[in-house]
Amino acid sequence: MIxxxxxxxxxxxxxGRRLNRLDGPDKVTGKFVYGADLSAPGLLHCKxxxxxxxxxxxxxxxxxxxxAYPGVRTVITAxxxxxxxxxxxxxxxxxxFARDYVRYYGEAIxxxxxxxxxxxxxxxxxxxxxxxxxxxxxxxxxxxxxxAPLLHPDWRDYKGNPALIRYDNVCAHTSINTGDxxxxxxxxxxxxxxxxxxxxxxxxxxxxxxxxxxxxxxxMVVITSSTQNPFGLLGNLSxxxxxxxxxxxxxxxxxxxxFGGKLDLGVEHFVALLARKTGRPVKYLWDREEEMKAAAxxxxxxxxxKTGIMKDGTIIARQGKVIxxxxxxxxxxxxxASVGAMLVRGPYNxxxxxxxxxxxxxxxxxxxxxxxxxxxxxxxxxxxxxxxIASKLNxxxxxxxxLNALKDGDMGPTGQILDSVCxxxxxxxxxxxxxxxxxxxxxxxxxxxxAIWTSAGGSSCAYVQLNDDGTVVLxxxxxxxxxxxxxxxxxxxxxxxxxxxITDVRLITGDTYATPYDFGAQGGRTTFNVGxxxxxxxxxxxxxxxxSVSEKLNVPVERLNLKNKQVYDSDNPAKNISxxxxxxxxxxxxxxxxxxxxxxxxxxxxxxxxIKGGTYPVFNFPSFHTHAAEVEVDPDTGEVTVxxxxxxxxxxxxxxxTGVEGQLTGGAVQGxxxxxxxxxxxxxxxxxxxxxxxxxxxxxxxxxxxxxIIVESPSKGGPYGAKGVGxxxxxxxxxxxxxxxxxxxxxxxxxxxxTAEKVLRALxxxxxxx
Amino acid sequence: xxxVPLTLKVNGGDYQVEVEPHRxxxxxxxxxxxxxxxxxxxxxxxxxxxTVLLDNKTINSCLLPAVAARGKxxxxxxxxxxxxxxxxxxxxxVDCHGVQCGFCTPGFIMSTKALLEENNDxxxxxxxxxxxxxxxxxxxxxxxVDAVLQAASELRKLNKV
Numbered sequence: 001m002i003x004x005x006x007x008x009x010x011x012x013x014x015x016g017r018r019l020n021r022l023d024g025p026d027k028v029t030g031k032f033v034y035g036a037d038l039s040a041p042g043l044l045h046c047k048x049x050x051x052x053x054x055x056x057x058x059x060x061x062x063x064x065x066x067x068a069y070p071g072v073r074t075v076i077t078a079x080x081x082x083x084x085x086x087x088x089x090x091x092x093x094x095x096x097f098a099r100d101y102v103r104y105y106g107e108a109i110x111x112x113x114x115x116x117x118x119x120x121x122x123x124x125x126x127x128x129x130x131x132x133x134x135x136x137x138x139x140x141x142x143x144x145x146x147x148a149p150l151l152h153p154d155w156r157d158y159k160g161n162p163a164l165i166r167y168d169n170v171c172a173h174t175s176i177n178t179g180d181x182x183x184x185x186x187x188x189x190x191x192x193x194x195x196x197x198x199x200x201x202x203x204x205x206x207x208x209x210x211x212x213x214x215x216x217x218x219x220m221v222v223i224t225s226s227t228q229n230p231f232g233l234l235g236n237l238s239x240x241x242x243x244x245x246x247x248x249x250x251x252x253x254x255x256x257x258x259f260g261g262k263l264d265l266g267v268e269h270f271v272a273l274l275a276r277k278t279g280r281p282v283k284y285l286w287d288r289e290e291e292m293k294a295a296a297x298x299x300x301x302x303x304x305x306k307t308g309i310m311k312d313g314t315i316i317a318r319q320g321k322v323i324x325x326x327x328x329x330x331x332x333x334x335x336x337a338s339v340g341a342m343l344v345r346g347p348y349n350x351x352x353x354x355x356x357x358x359x360x361x362x363x364x365x366x367x368x369x370x371x372x373x374x375x376x377x378x379x380x381x382x383x384x385x386x387x388x389i390a391s392k393l394n395x396x397x398x399x400x401x402x403l404n405a406l407k408d409g410d411m412g413p414t415g416q417i418l419d420s421v422c423x424x425x426x427x428x429x430x431x432x433x434x435x436x437x438x439x440x441x442x443x444x445x446x447x448x449x450x451a452i453w454t455s456a457g458g459s460s461c462a463y464v465q466l467n468d469d470g471t472v473v474l475x476x477x478x479x480x481x482x483x484x485x486x487x488x489x490x491x492x493x494x495x496x497x498x499x500x501x502i503t504d505v506r507l508i509t510g511d512t513y514a515t516p517y518d519f520g521a522q523g524g525r526t527t528f529n530v531g532x533x534x535x536x537x538x539x540x541x542x543x544x545x546x547x548s549v550s551e552k553l554n555v556p557v558e559r560l561n562l563k564n565k566q567v568y569d570s571d572n573p574a575k576n577i578s579x580x581x582x583x584x585x586x587x588x589x590x591x592x593x594x595x596x597x598x599x600x601x602x603x604x605x606x607x608x609x610x611i612k613g614g615t616y617p618v619f620n621f622p623s624f625h626t627h628a629a630e631v632e633v634d635p636d637t638g639e640v641t642v643x644x645x646x647x648x649x650x651x652x653x654x655x656x657x658t659g660v661e662g663q664l665t666g667g668a669v670q671g672x673x674x675x676x677x678x679x680x681x682x683x684x685x686x687x688x689x690x691x692x693x694x695x696x697x698x699x700x701x702x703x704x705x706x707x708x709i710i711v712e713s714p715s716k717g718g719p720y721g722a723k724g725v726g727x728x729x730x731x732x733x734x735x736x737x738x739x740x741x742x743x744x745x746x747x748x749x750x751x752x753x754x755t756a757e758k759v760l761r762a763l764x765x766x767x768x769x770x
Numbered sequence: 771x772x773x774v775p776l777t778l779k780v781n782g783g784d785y786q787v788e789v790e791p792h793r794x795x796x797x798x799x800x801x802x803x804x805x806x807x808x809x810x811x812x813x814x815x816x817x818x819x820x821t822v823l824l825d826n827k828t829i830n831s832c833l834l835p836a837v838a839a840r841g842k843x844x845x846x847x848x849x850x851x852x853x854x855x856x857x858x859x860x861x862x863x864v865d866c867h868g869v870q871c872g873f874c875t876p877g878f879i880m881s882t883k884a885l886l887e888e889n890n891d892x893x894x895x896x897x898x899x900x901x902x903x904x905x906x907x908x909x910x911x912x913x914x915v916d917a918v919l920q921a922a923s924e925l926r927k928l929n930k931v
Contacts, residue, residue, distance in 0.1 A: 028879060206809075
């Protein structure tokens with residue numbers, strides 16, 4: 001494999017290859033241990049009592065019958081938590097248990113620990129509660145009205161990141177302003193404006209949230225759970241448990257899918273509190289109903305977008321309003337509002353921009369991070385809008401995008417200078433592959449959509465230890481959650497640097513006591529950030545190795561090389577020593593070798609005057625994307641079938657093309673579910689479909705074979721030129737499918753998901769207009 | 771509730787347990803017998819992660835009372851590989867990246883085994899039809915279809931020898 005990295009040609013033997021993931025054998029034999037599989041002697045089982053109404057005052061709460069039930073060891077409520085404790089990442093507005101008021105259907109009110117799960121479930125039914133119902137706000141636009149009741153009358157007292165702009169029911173408001181949109185709209189040949197709505201969806205990981213805690217004799221709280229972000233939990237746990245972070249240890253077990261849904265507290269605070277109260281280990285495994293009504297879903301949204309365009313197709317102005325339905329507490333939507341603001345301009349060079357993006361409190365589950373937060377709905381809105389403009393003005397849909405696409409040296413929405421831009425290449429390849437210019441039968445449509453996307457920053461650390469048999473252990477707080485980022489990507493990087501096979505790398509990961517810091521498996525950052533840290537650690541180990549071998553073989557360090565598990569003199573390769581031989585001796589002479597690496601992305605420069613209330617002001621090493629869909633619409637039923645789906649993604653450099661393709665295909669199918677079938681359905685604040693039959697995730701029968709195109713436009717910051725990969729594949733399917741449906745039936749659907757019912761209604765309305 | 775004594779035949783061995791009549795096979799396998807390779811998720815037959823074989827036919831073990839498995843051969847993912855080698859189906863799932871988080875994988879492997887015993891040369895469409903009871907959220911299914919095709923091909927070769 002030859003890769004261009006930082007304009008240097010690097011020859012590689014392990015990175016760039018299609019190697020099998022290291023955890024594969026354990027996973028196919030059933031030996032791999034997930035949070036849901038954890039057990040311990042004397043284990044108690046937790047269940048959480050949750051609100052059955054969306055908004056109300058708690059008039060009476062009686063736990064006495066549950067507490068008296070045989071086998072119940074304790075019941076805890078808000079009474080057991082100091083009343084001043086509120087937690088959260090950027091805004092501390094969340095509480096462990098509802099106190100006096102419930103603000104959403106499914107909000108935790110009490111937790112109990114019992115000898116068996118069955119006892120816990122029975123005892124839950126014995127908790128007595130009486131509410132005084134309060135008016136329910138489920139529409140974020142209603143919540144924005146000046147006379148709307150305040151969901152958090154005390155919002156001013158909540159502690160938060162000082163960069164956040166907050167008022168009334170708005171927990172975050174980010175605005176971006178460049179150029180002069182009003183003037184540009186006045187000068188534009190055409191101005192178009194549209195409104196789009198999107199829905200709440202669940203990450204759909206198959207292992208429900210799960211974890212266990214026990215307390216050590218000195219009071220140390222030890223939590224093992226299927227978290228994506230062990231270090232990221234410490235701050236909130238410290239607030240809730242009133243302990244320094246050093247008295248809390250979080251270990252990430254095997255993770256059965258996360259997609260952002262297991263970044264924040266789910267089970268950990270409950271089991272820790274119950275373990276402390278009972279002195280026994282306590283486990284909590286969510287059931288599917290809890291997942292659907294009280295996890296950390298993707299927020300619904302209302303998005304307004306307005307575009308000023310010239311006769312030649314040049315887009316000169318864009319205005320957008322993104323209203324995110326954050327739910328009862330801010331969750332992650334404070335940051336997500338900021339990300340959404342960055343996306344409204346899309347992957348186009350539009351000089352005049354005005355964006356307002358708001359996260360708004362309503363009486364729904366508080367929303368969290370889900371793969372590509374805010375992006376699927378924002379791209380659906382702006383790319384469907386642009387597509388409809390192309391239709392109205394009779395522009396070619398590919399050429400209009402190509403004309404306005406970002407290029408090297410263009411600015412991002414907040415003034416960052418973009419490089420490694422390959423928007424056009426992904427567009428050309430995807431359009432060609434789907435056959436945008438080819439004829440199609442009636443009720444068959446093709447559509448595409450384009451995007452720019454980021455990868456999360458944050459720091460990562462790693463140690464690389466040379467074992468006495470010449471293999472290595474990589475020790476890092478980074479975590480494999482299924483993507484292959486650790487067990488393919490990062491392991492390959494370490495193997496490459498150390499001149500060994502991927503199977504010679506063992507991983508110790510995700511333990512806040514035993515491994516060095518990592519910012520968590522999120523934002524497509526693991527291969528990029530942990531990969532860089534691990535690479536630095538491996539290079540450090542190699543430096544120590546060469547210094548030692550230099551003395552041993554009496555060869556200057558500069559002449560030493562490491563390949564095929566051997567250090568050798570490049571002038572005289574016969575003079576060599578195997579890693580195994582060296583390492584076995586080194587244990588007793590000089591001590592084992594351990595390299596260390598610490599990495600943080602250098603901040604990208606941007607124009608701070610362009611953005612207000614922004615906690616995510618730049619794209620980190622952005623990547624570029626085009627998705628294209630071919631759909632068939634049944635005119636009698638309105639049903640949409642995705643016949644073909646093409647993903648063209650810029651990945652910088654594919655450390656493992658198979659792993660990359662796995663992200664592209666998996667993300668695309670989640671995106672297809674988002675576009676067509678998945679929805680957490682609320683009626684008057686109550687979830688109507690809290691199960692996997694009525695929440696329709698795509699099965700293997702519902703989707704075609706996803707076609708992938710890997711585009712490699714190397715980044716300056718990623719290992720071997722890699723960019724973040726995992727998040728982006730979910731952000732465009734809804735846009736591409738909406739455009740393909742419009743191509744098939746001549747109507748743009750403005751409301752996700754694009755169900756058969758909505759398509760049929762659109763067809764009928766079109767018929768009536770004739 | 772009164773427990774009933776029960777002999778279960780799991781992966782070729784006999785196991786004596788005492789269980790409540792309503793206890794599901796999934797829970798007995800995981801909690802009483804330690805066969806945690808079979809996974810638990812929806813507990814209502816929607817997702818397929820708890821798929822095991824009962825007399826060589828796939829069932830959702832979350833829906834079957836353990837007492838109803840009396841006298842039948844139960845096969846779980848733990849019995850697919852021999853002690854030293856992955857079964858060709860398991861190897862194919864690893865080779866074709868049909869595994870990401872892996873939580874659905876044991877269920878898919880059991881369903882694939884049943885499929886390939888009925889049909890040793892399935893088309894992609896037949897594979898998609900047969901496996902529709904197993905959800906996967908990570909792979910987008912490309913890798914799973916490829917794995918089944920590879921496994922079928924390998925097994926046909928082995929059976930010819």
